[in-house]
Structures are given as C-alpha cells and as structure tokens.
Amino acid sequence: MDSVFVMPGTVAAPRGGILRDLHNRYETVREALSRIDKAAQEMGLPNISERLIEQNGTSDRRGPEVQYLEIFAVSIATHHMLIAEGAKPVAIVGQSIGELWALAAAGHLSVEDAARLAVARSQVLTRQSWDGKMLAVGVDGRRAESLAGLIDHPHLVLACENAPRQSVISGPEPLIEHVERVAEALDWPSLRLDVPHPTHTPAMAQAARDLRETAPRVPYGAGRWRVCSPWLGRDIGDDDPVDLVAGALTARVRMLQTIRELHAAGADVFVECGEWPVVTKFVEGSVPGVRCVVPLSESDPVEAVRALVAESAEMGPFRSRPAAPSSNGRGPVVPVREPVPAGAVATLPVAEVLIPATAPTAPVSYVAPVSDVAPVSVAPPVSAPAPVSAPALAASLAPAAPAAPVEVAPPAVAPVASPPSAGLDYETVLTELRTLYGDFLGYPPDLLGEDDGLESELGVESLKQVALLGRVSDRFDLPGLRANSALLTMGTLRRIADAVVQGRAEAAAR
Structure with a gap:
C-alpha cells in the first residue's frame, strides 16, 4: 500500500x-x-x-x-x-x-x-491585526465562490476547497456576518473557525x-x-x-x-x-x-x-484492498458521505474545527458532505477548517465533483405540530433526542448512548452538530439552545437532554 x-x-x-x-x-x-x-x-x-x-x-x-x-x-x-x-x-x-x-x-x-x-x-x-474571520460552509467550492461573488468585495473570497461538500470563506468580519445570514436563510450549515489569524485572502x-x-x-x-x-x-x-x-x-x-x-x-x-x-x-x-x-x-x-x-x-504496493475497520475501536472507517435526510440543505453534515467529546477541545476542521441542494436565489456555503484555521491556497480549475456513490437518505424527521409541554422529564427528552439524532445520522436510536461523545465516538462533525442542535432548538422551542457552544465542544445526548429539561423548566417559570 x-x-x-x-x-x-x-x-x-x-x-x-x-x-x-x-x-x-x-x-x-x-x-x-x-x-x-x-x-x-x-x-x-x-x-x-x-x-x-x-x-x-x-x-x-x-x-x-x-x-x-x-x-x-x-x-x-x-x-x-x-x-x-x-x-x-x-x-x-x-x-x-x-x-x-x-x-x-x-x-x-x-x-x-x-x-x-x-x-x-x-x-x-x-x-497586521486584520479584522477578518473564516467561515466553514457545507457546500462545494463552486457554490461557496458564487456566494462570495454576490457580495463582491476583493477581500471576501473562497479560501479553501477541502472536500466535495466543505468549503471555507475568508473575509472581513462584517461581510462574514452577511454570509452567515444568507447561509442560515438557505438552511446551509456554517461555522466560524476559531483561528488566531484568518488567512488565504488578498487582504x-x-x-x-x-x-x-x-x-x-x-x-x-x-x-x-x-x-x-x-x-x-x-x-x-x-x-x-x-x-x-x-x-x-x-x-x-x-x-x-x-x-x-x-x-x-x-x-x-x-x-x-x-x-x-x-x-x-x-x-x-x-x-x-x-x-x-x-x-x-x-x-x-x-x-x-x-x-x-x-x-x-x-x-505490497498498488494492491487493491477493501475498506478496513478503524483500529481505534470506534467502528469502521466510512466515507464522509454519510446518509443525510432528504430535503433542505440544513440536514447536511459538516465540520472542521474539531472538538473531542471527552475533555479537550479539538480543532474543528471538517464539514461533512451534504446532499445536493435544489437551486435557490442565493447559495451560501459551509466548511471547515480547518480547521483550522482554515487554509486557502490557489491552484487549478475547480473540477466538478465526481458523482459520489448514491446513498439512500433516511427519512426526514416529521415536524411536530404541537408545541412541547413546559415540564418535560429527562427520559422523555432523551427518547426524542435519540429518535431525532438517529433519523438524521442513519443510526438505530438504541445504539446512541447518552454519554457517547457525538464527535469523538459517533463521528458527528461539528458543523453537523450545529444543524442538529438547530433542530433540537426548534423542536423544544428553545431559541437560546443554538448559541450554547458547550453543547458542541462537549456534545453528548445527556448534556443536550439536561439543557432541554432545564430550558423548558425556566420557560415555564417565566
């Protein structure tokens, strides 16, 4: 090999x-x-x-x-x-x-x-002390470049083409905020990269x-x-x-x-x-x-x-081999193109600033691939980064991403018409979370342990966690949950369920 x-x-x-x-x-x-x-x-x-x-x-x-x-x-x-x-x-x-x-x-x-x-x-x-940011977006480089082109500022550019459905945009912070809002409107996962020096831009x-x-x-x-x-x-x-x-x-x-x-x-x-x-x-x-x-x-x-x-x-060299299981005890090595729910791009996987679910914060660098998006008026991207930090370097034309193997997408989670009750107990919330995360990730719900690290053990990249946390926020009518970064850096179903129970109790008390 x-x-x-x-x-x-x-x-x-x-x-x-x-x-x-x-x-x-x-x-x-x-x-x-x-x-x-x-x-x-x-x-x-x-x-x-x-x-x-x-x-x-x-x-x-x-x-x-x-x-x-x-x-x-x-x-x-x-x-x-x-x-x-x-x-x-x-x-x-x-x-x-x-x-x-x-x-x-x-x-x-x-x-x-x-x-x-x-x-x-x-x-x-x-x-130089440049007031810039790097944003990972879960789309291909062509869409990411088109998004930056819409705003048409010389310092706002496609910085990195990391994977077929992960790109990084680098630019002045106020413009990155515009990009984030467009991405959110299109349900495209995005995540700012926590790097000391944004780079890969003419700035x-x-x-x-x-x-x-x-x-x-x-x-x-x-x-x-x-x-x-x-x-x-x-x-x-x-x-x-x-x-x-x-x-x-x-x-x-x-x-x-x-x-x-x-x-x-x-x-x-x-x-x-x-x-x-x-x-x-x-x-x-x-x-x-x-x-x-x-x-x-x-x-x-x-x-x-x-x-x-x-x-x-x-x-020996040049011999073909089947995909081998990972030796880290966390299951087989699988393509980043995991099954994603049909529909809006928000369901796409993403991530690149890495965060281990154990204790230390790992780099977010990768945005998992996302399913193809139906054309819309504006197309923003999401990526990583790469972490990182996100690197951007020039070279060659952007090749059309070869068609990846077709995968059967798990059914999208049906929207819940009635609002959640104010007083939800932990077990009820955990059961709903297992179903929501299982449907999104294509995992049997009973295999999702409440203390399993979402990234370190289940392979749920950070940007994908952002999309999932948004779904939890909508389901339980807790808008503040989206901004709870601790649920990303130390993500487990137990921590998310605890946050939901606490949030609903506080909402009921108001």
Missing part, C-alpha cells in the same frame, strides 16, 4: 501529555522536540515540549506563536514515530501552515528553521510582503520525500521556504484536488500526523472508502502504526 502523510494546519492546542509515550520511546522524537525548544528559547518563547510531555491539562493559551509550535511539535513527533516503525510515505501533504511542517518532515529545511519561520509568520499576521498581501522582507532566510535542500503543495498545485521543488509561506497567505488551498490526484496516482492510505482527524476528514469526503489512520487518536498509537506497516508489507 502507498501511504501519504498529512500535516494539519491551525488546529486547537494539543492536550497536555499527548507526546509523553512517543518522547519516552524514540530518540528521534526527543531530538526533534529538543530542537524546537532550543529555537523557542532563542526567540524568547517558553518551553514548548514540557506541557506536551509532562502535563495532563489543556493549553494555557500562551499566545499564537506557542500554539503554532505545539502543533508543529505534535506533527513532527508523529512523523518520526511513523518512520521509526517502518512506515514510508510516497508523499507528504500539509494543510495551510502544515506545509511548513511537511517541509521539515521531508528534510527540505531544519526543524529549528521551520520553528523560526512559523513564529515569523505569526508575528507579521499579528502586526493578507501586506503581511506577505512583510514576511518576505523580515523573515530570516534559511538554507533548504531537495528533501528526502516528495512534498505536495495544495496551494501551488504541484510538488515543491527548489522553492524558497519564506516565499512558500508568504505566498500561501493570500492563496486558495485546494486540498480536494490534491487528495484526488494522489489517490489517482496510487495512494490508498492517508496517515494524519496530528492529534485528531482533520485533514483525513477531507480525505474521506473526497475519496469514499479510502483508508485513513490517525495514530494519536488510537488507544495505542504505536500498535496502530505497526499493524499498518505489517499490513502494507503483506499486501
């Missing part, structure tokens, strides 16, 4: 202690983390690896530079673990700033220089010039592995890293096209070098049935990699 390593871009700060086992096992991981710490110290930043090795808490939010270097540390450590266990990529792909991690992993530039360049990039973006031209003028020029070489650039639309060759990072700030990221081209060339396994499935969500949505592995999300990351390497050795 031919494997591609993928590096996430701007995602949530990693959990404390996430690299403890890798640090203890591998000398190459210890060396890479030591080099990142050394570069951080030279730039006046705190130790990067300490929290990732020793602590169990979440990030203390020490600023965007530290967040970027922590993401880099996780990506490069996972890469070294993969190589130490015998995994060999045919290519490495990075999403947005993840291209910088890919260059370091492939040996195009040193770990220290990659860290310095990441910090320089963050600093020029902070200095970043000044930051790009500043980076080219002030960033330290670093030595670079040919590298050990092929690095594919989703914004250049080609492999990286004798390209100066500073120019690459600066150019990406204003360019569109075409991850969808890059993934499909790699798959067409023989890649049948995509391994994410991050804590959560971000880029691999795009992969599953772009190439249904492809094998995706996220070692750090597995109960035993090293064993998951060893099993993959053993399977690759047994099957």
Whole structure:
C-alpha cells in the first residue's frame, strides 16, 4: 500500500501529555522536540515540549506563536514515530501552515528553521491585526465562490476547497456576518473557525510582503520525500521556504484536488500526523472508502502504526484492498458521505474545527458532505477548517465533483405540530433526542448512548452538530439552545437532554 502523510494546519492546542509515550520511546522524537525548544528559547518563547510531555491539562493559551509550535511539535513527533516503525510515505501533504511542517518532515529545511519561520509568520499576521474571520460552509467550492461573488468585495473570497461538500470563506468580519445570514436563510450549515489569524485572502498581501522582507532566510535542500503543495498545485521543488509561506497567505488551498490526484496516482492510505482527524476528514469526503489512520487518536498509537506497516508489507504496493475497520475501536472507517435526510440543505453534515467529546477541545476542521441542494436565489456555503484555521491556497480549475456513490437518505424527521409541554422529564427528552439524532445520522436510536461523545465516538462533525442542535432548538422551542457552544465542544445526548429539561423548566417559570 502507498501511504501519504498529512500535516494539519491551525488546529486547537494539543492536550497536555499527548507526546509523553512517543518522547519516552524514540530518540528521534526527543531530538526533534529538543530542537524546537532550543529555537523557542532563542526567540524568547517558553518551553514548548514540557506541557506536551509532562502535563495532563489543556493549553494555557500562551499566545499564537506557542500554539503554532505545539502543533508543529505534535506533527513532527508523529512523523518520526511513523518512520521509526517502518512506515514510508510516497508523499507528504500539509494543510495551510502544515506545509511548513511537511517541509521539515521531508528534510527540505531544519526543524529549528521551520520553528523560526512559523513564529515569523505569526508575528507579521499579528502586526497586521486584520479584522477578518473564516467561515466553514457545507457546500462545494463552486457554490461557496458564487456566494462570495454576490457580495463582491476583493477581500471576501473562497479560501479553501477541502472536500466535495466543505468549503471555507475568508473575509472581513462584517461581510462574514452577511454570509452567515444568507447561509442560515438557505438552511446551509456554517461555522466560524476559531483561528488566531484568518488567512488565504488578498487582504493578507501586506503581511506577505512583510514576511518576505523580515523573515530570516534559511538554507533548504531537495528533501528526502516528495512534498505536495495544495496551494501551488504541484510538488515543491527548489522553492524558497519564506516565499512558500508568504505566498500561501493570500492563496486558495485546494486540498480536494490534491487528495484526488494522489489517490489517482496510487495512494490508498492517508496517515494524519496530528492529534485528531482533520485533514483525513477531507480525505474521506473526497475519496469514499479510502483508508485513513490517525495514530494519536488510537488507544495505542504505536500498535496502530505497526499493524499498518505489517499490513502494507503483506499486501505490497498498488494492491487493491477493501475498506478496513478503524483500529481505534470506534467502528469502521466510512466515507464522509454519510446518509443525510432528504430535503433542505440544513440536514447536511459538516465540520472542521474539531472538538473531542471527552475533555479537550479539538480543532474543528471538517464539514461533512451534504446532499445536493435544489437551486435557490442565493447559495451560501459551509466548511471547515480547518480547521483550522482554515487554509486557502490557489491552484487549478475547480473540477466538478465526481458523482459520489448514491446513498439512500433516511427519512426526514416529521415536524411536530404541537408545541412541547413546559415540564418535560429527562427520559422523555432523551427518547426524542435519540429518535431525532438517529433519523438524521442513519443510526438505530438504541445504539446512541447518552454519554457517547457525538464527535469523538459517533463521528458527528461539528458543523453537523450545529444543524442538529438547530433542530433540537426548534423542536423544544428553545431559541437560546443554538448559541450554547458547550453543547458542541462537549456534545453528548445527556448534556443536550439536561439543557432541554432545564430550558423548558425556566420557560415555564417565566
């Protein structure tokens, strides 16, 4: 099997202690983390690896530079673990700033220089202090671009084409608010991406010039592995890293096209070098049935990699294989194109800023595919992001998304004519939620545990949760439920049922 390593871009700060086992096992991981710490110290930043090795808490939010270097540390450590266990990529792909991690992993530039360049990039973006936002929309790139074109502002653009039904729009915050309202009117799921620096728009031209003028020029070489650039639309060759990072700030990221081209060339396994499935969500949505592995999300990351390497050795390259079950104990790997209810696009799946339902907040980066939408007067999109953070890079024409396998959509939930009673008990609400979520997701209601993490265990991406929470809000006449972000970041049916019961009780008391 031919494997591609993928590096996430701007995602949530990693959990404390996430690299403890890798640090203890591998000398190459210890060396890479030591080099990142050394570069951080030279730039006046705190130790990067300490929290990732020793602590169990979440990030203390020490600023965007530290967040970027922590993401880099996780990506490069996972890469070294993969190589130490015998995994060999045919290519490495990075999403947005993840291209910088890919260059370091492939040996195009040193770990220290990659860290310095990441910090320089963050600093020029902070200095520009642009009042922009990135919005994930659950539609294809063509619709997303048309939506941005309706408003017709040079800085409001399609920033990322992540998957057939996930796009990211980047632009000034007031205009993003207009886009959100149009998307809501069309029942298109959308979600703002929580990234420190919105990018991939012409508005970043000044930051790009500043980076080219002030960033330290670093030595670079040919590298050990092929690095594919989703914004250049080609492999990286004798390209100066500073120019690459600066150019990406204003360019569109075409991850969808890059993934499909790699798959067409023989890649049948995509391994994410991050804590959560971000880029691999795009992969599953772009190439249904492809094998995706996220070692750090597995109960035993090293064993998951060893099993993959053993399977690759047994099957050999270019051999076809059926879709394999996930080794994380959370069920089979399925295409991102899950069944969705017929009708309005609101029922479409989406997500990309990831949020694990356990404790730490993961990056929202992916918007699950959505069913085709009937033409309407205005067409807004939803996407992720990619998290992230959402990367946008320029390249090639937007190919018409090949027809995905036809799936039978589960019946839409029938609207409830009568308003809900004021005093609902927990069990009644939970039963209704199981039916509503089960119908939407195509799951038998009795398989939906009240404490199952909606994203981490059931695979309900964040944008899809937004659409579902809207349905719950309408069903129980609780408009404020839509804005309860805690129900997304820590989503379980128990928490949602508790919120409904409490909300109805408060409504009755007024």
